[in-house]
Amino acid sequence: MRVPLDNIIMRLVDAWLAIPGILFFLLVVAIFGGSDLVLIMALGVAQVPLLARLVRGSVLSEKVKEYVEASHIIGDSNLNITFRQILPNCLSPIIVQASVSVGFLIIVEAGLAFLGLGAQPPTPAWGADLNEAKNFMETYPLLTVFPGLALSLTVLGFNLFGDGLRDILDPRQVEQ
Numbered sequence: 001m002r003v004p005l006d007n008i009i010m011r012l013v014d015a016w017l018a019i020p021g022i023l024f025f026l027l028v029v030a031i032f033g034g035s036d037l038v039l040i041m042a043l044g045v046a047q048v049p050l051l052a053r054l055v056r057g058s059v060l061s062e063k064v065k066e067y068v069e070a071s072h073i074i075g076d077s078n079l080n081i082t083f084r085q086i087l088p089n090c091l092s093p094i095i096v097q098a099s100v101s102v103g104f105l106i107i108v109e110a111g112l113a114f115l116g117l118g119a120q121p122p123t124p125a126w127g128a129d130l131n132e133a134k135n136f137m138e139t140y141p142l143l144t145v146f147p148g149l150a151l152s153l154t155v156l157g158f159n160l161f162g163d164g165l166r167d168i169l170d171p172r173q174v175e176q
Contacts, residue, residue, distance in 0.1 A: 058090035092169030099162035103155040
C-alpha cells in the first residue's frame with residue numbers, strides 16, 4: 001500500500017503542532033542561545049506548521065473548482081495550473097495569516113525578552129523594558145505603562161491590518 005507524501009507531511013505537521021510553542025522557544029534558546037538571529041529563526045520556524053496547514057487547505061479547496069478542471073480540459077500542464085491558477089487564488093488567506101501572525105510573534109518575543117531569553121542588552125526590547133520597570137512599579141508606574149502601551153498598540157495595529165487585508169482580499173465579500 002502506497003502512502004501519499006501529503007499524508008506523511010501532514011502527520012509530521014500534526015506532531016509538530018502538538019509541541020507547545022513556548023516550550024519550543026525555550027528549548028531553542030536554551031540550546032542555541034538568545035541571540036537575535038536564533039530568536040528570529042525560531043519564531044519563523046514555529047510558524048511553518050500553521051502556514052503548511054493553511055496552504056494545504058486552500059489548495060485542496062481550489063483544486064476541485066471548475067476553473068482548474070477547465071484548465072485541465074484545454075490541456076494546460078499541472079505546473080502551469082498550479083502557478084497560474086491555484087497559487088494566486090490561495091495567496092489571500094496566506095497573506096492575511098502572515099499579517100496576523102506578526103502581532104502574535106511580537107508578543108512572544110516580548111515575553112521571551114521579559115524572561116531574559118530574548119535579545120540581549122544593549123538591543124532594545126519592550127519585554128526587557130517591562131522586566132526592568134517591574135522593580136520600580138510602586139515608585140514610577142509610568143515606566144511600565146509606555147512599553148506596555150507601545151506593545152499593545154503595535155499588536156493591535158497588525159491585527160487591524162490583517163483584518164483589513166482579509167476584507168480587501170476576500171473574494172466572497174459582498175459589496176454594500
